[in-house]
Amino acid sequence: MIDPWSPRSFAEQLADVLRTKIDSGEWRPGHKLPGEITLAQTYDVARGTVRAALDQLREEGRVVTFTGRGTFVTPEATGSPGA
Amino acid sequence: MIDPWSPRSFAEQLADVLRTKIDSGEWRPGHKLPGEITLAQTYDVARGTVRAALDQLREEGRVVTFTGRGTFVTPEATGSPGA
Amino acid sequence: MIDPWSPRSFAEQLADVLRTKIDSGEWRPGHKLPGEITLAQTYDVARGTVRAALDQLREEGRVVTFTGRGTFVTPEATGSPGA
């Protein structure tokens, strides 16, 4: 899903992928995201890249993270309220 | 009552729930709290998490515990003196 | 080992039994005694009786007990220093 030839950075691409899951409703409000390591393995990117992508989503208010607990989809972050 | 997606840890959430019962006067001074095991079952958390929550309330001076007897609401811990 | 027809109380008899194990060196300094429940089952006496016997040995300085840890033979409590 991450395209090395894309003009967008890995982090941006990963953020796009995750953002889509959130906005599409695949990951609903309150959903617990996979851990950083799992995401890194799943998309074959470095952990730093995962952190950069999550930083972006955090700034957008789509996810919130809590030390020792995990990263979660913000309750009000869904683009498709229906579904 | 414990929300895994809350920004607060399980222990903090449980402390919040218990603190509210105390401050609201639902549990009046001298009231004996449910046992640690009962609380763990009631809120579906581990006993260690219950103890962490009670540790917090103990530091706040809202409850006192006696080995072999239980945990009780401190005489001066109520927010609603009336009732 | 506890004789219902003995003129000595169950607690005294149990204390005698345990004291012998200590003084004889069978239970050496630092030895951790069986738990109260185990002792009660082993000698077929009530837990209160076990506590009474242990109280006696504590007064004699032969054992020390710590909440949540257990009861131990006092380091200097052996009658047979040799062994």
Next chain:
Amino acid sequence: MIDPWSPRSFAEQLADVLRTKIDSGEWRPGHKLPGEITLAQTYDVARGTVRAALDQLREEGRVVTFTGRGTFVTPEATGSPGA
């Protein structure tokens, strides 16, 4: 170094050991303590017990810990200013 027959709990004993290293100046201000897992292995106790010991030293102001970095001796925690 942790004595199961001590009158003090494992956590207290471990706190004693570490406190001595600090107060004696063996671990000077700013010194980074071994990680929790290392301490657990070194003293053969569970990590939870290590954390209980560190909690105590933290309350005493002898150490400070930073998530993801480690636990360090507080600048003012030394008993032997010279050395």
Next chain:
DNA sequence: GTGGTCTAGACCACC
């Protein structure tokens, strides 16, 4: 019954 201590393991974000 109660709380107190300890174990062994897991998964998490942070650096």
Next chain:
DNA sequence: GTGGTCTAGACCACT
């Protein structure tokens, strides 16, 4: 790598 949180279980003395 680090510490932070949580689980599930054990055994203990105390009341």
